[in-house]
Every structure is written in structure tokens, then in C-alpha cells.
Amino acid sequence: MTIFLPGATIGFFGGGQLARMSALAARSMGYDVHVLDPDPDCPAAAVASHVITAKYDDIDASIAFARTCDVITLDIEQVATESIAAASVHATVHPGAAPIHIIQDRGRQKEWLQQRGFPVSPFRIARSPLEIAAAFDALGRSIAKTTSGGYDGRGQARIRSPHDLPAASALTELATVVVEQWIELAGELSVMVARNSRGEVRTFPVSWNHHDNGVLTWAMTPAPVNHGTADAAIALATSIAHALDIVGLLAVELFVTADETLMVNELAPRPHNTFHATERACLTSQFEQQIRAVCGLPLGSTELLTAGAIVNLLGDLWRSDTDHPDWERALEVPGVRLHLYGKKVAKPGRKMGHLSAVGPTPQAARDAVLDAYGRLLPR
Ligand SMILES: Nc1ncnc2c1ncn2[C@@H]1O[C@H](COP(=O)(O)OP(=O)(O)OP(=O)(O)O)[C@@H](O)[C@H]1O
Ligand SMILES: [Mg+2]
The missing domain is CATH 3.40.50.20 (Rossmann fold)
Incomplete structure (x- = not known):
């Protein structure tokens, strides 16, 4: 190595x-x-x-x-x-071309997972409006996603009824589309695996993630799920990292159904929005862990120091270029930290930064970031 x-x-x-x-x-x-x-x-x-x-x-x-x-x-x-x-x-x-090739195309990624027995929601690949309609016939309520180029819920269309078929069909003009069955979610989790070129792995405590309209709003760690579910999520993500032979980070987004069944939503071979709280909640942050993994250094301890949470700051919070969110009021909340990414232009849906907090429980940390978030808005 x-x-x-x-x-x-x-x-x-x-x-x-x-x-x-x-x-x-x-x-x-x-x-x-x-x-x-x-x-x-x-x-x-x-x-x-x-x-x-x-x-x-x-x-x-x-x-x-x-x-x-x-x-x-x-x-x-x-x-x-x-x-x-x-x-x-x-x-x-690191990661090399082979895992990136599999991950970067949503269809190829889902086929790869399915072929290896990893649980995914039932899906069909569609290249034309006819194939979209056939997929809806087979799967029922579903969601169409372009195989490449989409993120933060872009390049997606939900299909609840035949009325939604034209919008989903339009996606086939942009790219090949994956049509996935809609899953009734009890929640969403993610697991972060770091793997070095000796095949050693470290995983962070599991994150619990809340999305609105397909975009991550807030995340808290450790996920308030029973130990069996957290252990199963970590085991599943670790197996995927080994099967991909990836070096670096692998984030695995998971769906949880009401009976606590896990399904893989998607993979990301890099730091992940749902692990930003590791900067404060764990002995090693996901960012330092990425550096350690790709440089061949010993992987850092992922031990949890305290519960933590983040809330995303999307561009919608900026009402104009000069009218900024009320940082002073938000930062009055004890222990809340502001992270801004230095993006010069705020656009709706664009991730501009996040707020983080720690607390005695994940819910307490989440409540602190949501309290601070509420103070950003105009009074
Ligand atoms: N099959 C499904 N059933 C139920 N909900 C879904 C399904 N697919 C996606 N969602 C919801 O939409 C969110 C975004 O989907 P997905 O992760 O595929 O999109 P993305 O654009 O890659 O998002 P991101 O970049 O934020 O991870 C999911 O986290 C989930 O909340
Ligand atoms: Mg996602």
C-alpha cells in the first residue's frame, strides 16, 4: 500500500x-x-x-x-x-475507475446491487415513453429518475397515476431512466464506510435523515433505531464497500420500511451531506477520514463523542443578493455552529451551507439546529 x-x-x-x-x-x-x-x-x-x-x-x-x-x-x-x-x-x-463506473450510472448501480443480492426497490430501466408506461403497469406507484446527471431530487418525476406519465416520459429525452417502485418509508438511514487499500474498514454511527420533496433537510446521529437495525445497516454497507473494492469513502443511503426492512436507495463514493455532524459528534470527521483512507494512513476512530445534527441551508433562504438570513439570531442558540460554503450566488434548492449542533440525544441536537434555522427566517 x-x-x-x-x-x-x-x-x-x-x-x-x-x-x-x-x-x-x-x-x-x-x-x-x-x-x-x-x-x-x-x-x-x-x-x-x-x-x-x-x-x-x-x-x-x-x-x-x-x-x-x-x-x-x-x-x-x-x-x-x-x-x-x-x-x-x-x-x-482513489476511488478508482471501476467503482466509479458502477456508481455513476444509477441504472448500472441498481443492476449491480440487485445481481449481488443487495436489497433494492423493484425497478425497470426505460428509454422511451412506451417503456415508462410499461414500467408503471408493472410496478404501480413509482418514481422515475434519470440514470445520470440528477442530484438533490433533480431529474426525477413521481408517477402516482397515468396523469403523471407525460412528465416522467419527458425524462427519457434527457437520459435513460430508472423507474423504481415507490416505497412507503418509515424512515431513511445512511451509513458511511471508510476503506483503505488493505481492505480495512471503519464505519461511522448510522445517520437518520429527513427529506422534503426529495432533498435532505436535516440529519441526526446516532439514528434512533434499534441496535439490530443499525447493525444490519452497517453490515450491508460494509459488504457493498468490499464488493466494490472501493478505496476511500462509500456512503450508502438506505430506506427503512415500517417492519424495519432495509433497502439500498443509492451509493455515493465520497463524503455525504448526512455525515457533516461527524465533525463534532465523532472522534474523527468524515472529511479527515477521507484523507486518511486515500493517503493510506491509519483510519481514524469513529467513536461517537456526543449526539449531533445538521440542518441544510438552501438558497431559498436568501430573499435577494443583499438580504441575508438572520445569522445573529440563529447563532444565539447555544452550541449551534454556522458552516457556509462560500457560494457567491444563492439559487433555490442550492446547498449554501448548514447549521450543526451537538446534544445529549440526537433529538435534542436536531431541535437545536431546527430552532436556530427558524430564527434565520424573516420575523
Ligand atoms: N422509491 C422511492 N420510494 C420512496 N421515496 C423515494 C424513492 N426514491 C426516492 N425517494 C425519496 O426521494 C429522495 C431523493 O431520492 P434520491 O436519493 O434517489 O435522489 P438524489 O437526487 O440522488 O438525491 P440526493 O442527491 O439528495 O441524494 C430519497 O432520499 C427519498 O426521500
Ligand atoms: Mg439520495
Whole structure:
């Protein structure tokens, strides 16, 4: 296993908020940070010593980038595997092209999971309006999702009745579509696995996640579920990480049904929005863990210090460029911290930052962030 010690240069494909927070952890540990992103003003640019402005399928730029880095990781799965392969000639890249190839296409990912016996909601792949209609006939109430390019609930259409078929069919003009059966959820969980190139793994305490309209609103840890469910979630996610042979982080989003059956919703090979509270709740944050995993350092202890929670700050909170949320009132709530990603333009649905809190119970931490969140809104 190659080890990259402090002083080495870590590259990030993708300079969003996840890379920004991991880059801060890397900088704290004495690493240099370079970023490749289509946007020169991306959130991680403020932390990187060098930013290459290029698209994720630009092979020449990926090679030039890799030549300046010792080890490369990513904060987005939509990097062309050709770019990863080209970069791999000049630097170590974790995760590698093979797991990214499987994960980056939602259809391929679901087929891979299903073929290996991992539980997923019943689904059909659809490429035309006719196939969308056939999938709805077979599955009943369902949700159509483009196989690539979607995130935070974008590129999705719910199908409750035949009236919804035109909107779902329109997605086939953008990309191939996965039609998934709608699951009556009792809740949503996520598991974060860190795995190094020796195959050693560490998992964080399970997170409980609340979504509104397909977008994560808040998350709390540890998830208030019975031990059997938490252990089953961790075992499932760990098996997936081994089967993918992934090095770095793997977040596994899970659905929980009323009888506490688990189903895999989707995989993310990078830090995850639902584990931001690990910065305060665990001995090691997910961001430092990513750096340790890809650099071949000992994986950090994921022991829980205290319960924690986060609430997302979406661009909708900004009523205009000059009218900011009421930070002072929110920060009056004891123990609440503000995390902003340095995004210059607030757009509806755009993740601009989050609030975090810790507490004696996950619910107490959640109540603290929601209290602070309520104070951001105009009186
Ligand atoms: N089959 C389903 N049954 C019930 N709810 C679903 C289903 N699929 C998605 N959802 C709801 O929509 C949310 C977002 O779905 P999904 O994770 O597939 O989208 P995404 O765009 O990748 O989101 P993100 O980037 O926020 O993870 C889920 O977390 C869940 O709340
Ligand atoms: Mg999701």
C-alpha cells in the first residue's frame, strides 16, 4: 500500500462543498491541495493552492492535473472514467475507475446491487415513453429518475397515476431512466464506510435523515433505531464497500420500511451531506477520514463523542443578493455552529451551507439546529 504522508499534494476532482471541507481537513494535516473543477470560483478554490478549470471529461486537463498531484480523490461521481484512467497513469486515484463506473450510472448501480443480492426497490430501466408506461403497469406507484446527471431530487418525476406519465416520459429525452417502485418509508438511514487499500474498514454511527420533496433537510446521529437495525445497516454497507473494492469513502443511503426492512436507495463514493455532524459528534470527521483512507494512513476512530445534527441551508433562504438570513439570531442558540460554503450566488434548492449542533440525544441536537434555522427566517 502506497502511503502519502503530510507534505504530499492531494487532488480533488470536483471542488464543491464536500471537497472544500475535506481540503480543510487535509490542510490541517499539512497536505497541499489542488482542485479540478469547471468553475474557477468553486467552494474548494478558497482552500486549494492550485485550481485547474476544466470539465470532468477533459482528458488533457486531467493528465496535467494528475502530474501536479501525488494522490487524487473526488467529491463528485460524475467524473468521466476516461479522465480517472488517464489521471491514474500519473498519480494514485482513489476511488478508482471501476467503482466509479458502477456508481455513476444509477441504472448500472441498481443492476449491480440487485445481481449481488443487495436489497433494492423493484425497478425497470426505460428509454422511451412506451417503456415508462410499461414500467408503471408493472410496478404501480413509482418514481422515475434519470440514470445520470440528477442530484438533490433533480431529474426525477413521481408517477402516482397515468396523469403523471407525460412528465416522467419527458425524462427519457434527457437520459435513460430508472423507474423504481415507490416505497412507503418509515424512515431513511445512511451509513458511511471508510476503506483503505488493505481492505480495512471503519464505519461511522448510522445517520437518520429527513427529506422534503426529495432533498435532505436535516440529519441526526446516532439514528434512533434499534441496535439490530443499525447493525444490519452497517453490515450491508460494509459488504457493498468490499464488493466494490472501493478505496476511500462509500456512503450508502438506505430506506427503512415500517417492519424495519432495509433497502439500498443509492451509493455515493465520497463524503455525504448526512455525515457533516461527524465533525463534532465523532472522534474523527468524515472529511479527515477521507484523507486518511486515500493517503493510506491509519483510519481514524469513529467513536461517537456526543449526539449531533445538521440542518441544510438552501438558497431559498436568501430573499435577494443583499438580504441575508438572520445569522445573529440563529447563532444565539447555544452550541449551534454556522458552516457556509462560500457560494457567491444563492439559487433555490442550492446547498449554501448548514447549521450543526451537538446534544445529549440526537433529538435534542436536531431541535437545536431546527430552532436556530427558524430564527434565520424573516420575523
Ligand atoms: N422509491 C422511492 N420510494 C420512496 N421515496 C423515494 C424513492 N426514491 C426516492 N425517494 C425519496 O426521494 C429522495 C431523493 O431520492 P434520491 O436519493 O434517489 O435522489 P438524489 O437526487 O440522488 O438525491 P440526493 O442527491 O439528495 O441524494 C430519497 O432520499 C427519498 O426521500
Ligand atoms: Mg439520495
